[in-house]
Amino acid sequence: MAELPAPVELPLTERSSPMALHTQLVRFVLxxxxxxxxxxxxLVALMAAGLGHTPAKALSFVAGTTTAYLVNRRWTFRAEPSRRRFTAVVVLYAVTFALQVGLFSLLFGRLVDAGLGRLAVQVVAFVIAQGVATTVNFVVQRAVIFRLR
Known part of the structure; x- marks a missing residue:
């Protein structure tokens, strides 16, 4: 089986002592x-362009989580690039992708059926799905992924 390519990332130039939980949590939230x-x-732009809610959410999730990984790896967790860590992140994001897109799609359908307006449904379903995925991501990244070498 072929190895996954290493992500294109610049190495950190300095290592510091591990950051406090509070500092990491604040940075993670930002x-x-x-x-x-x-x-x-x-998500809103793709749906306005006519893409269905599930494919739009799938694409927006990929863009958002890619942004999060790149910034969190360097700024929040101050971790060097690593194939092992990158592979673990891909697995974690696959799980949170299914969780977030599935939860968003489920909530979207139910909230539309309940008579809420389209934008309200987008916001409520997004916030709930994002909150669940963010919690899972922080716990797994802090406890497992950014301790890998």
Whole structure:
């Protein structure tokens, strides 16, 4: 089986002691907010262009999580590039992709059926799905992925 290619990333030039949980959590939330803007902005734009809610959410998720990984690896967790870590992130993002897109699609259908307006449905379904995925991501990244070498 062929190895996954290493991600194209610049190495860190300095290693510091591990950051406190509070600092990592604050940074993770800030990066998450930036990534959510990328994700939600693309979601709304793709749906406005006529793409269905599930494929639009799938594409926006990829853009948002790619942004999150690249910034979190360097700024939040201060981790060097690693094939092993990259592979673990791909697996984690596959799980959170299924979780987030599935939850968004389920909520979208139910909220539309409940009579909420389209934008309200997008916002509510997005926030709930994003919140669940963000929690899973932080716990797994801090406890497992960014401890890998």
């Amino acid at each position: 990066v998450g907010a930036l990534s959510a803007v990328v994700d939600f902005g693309l």
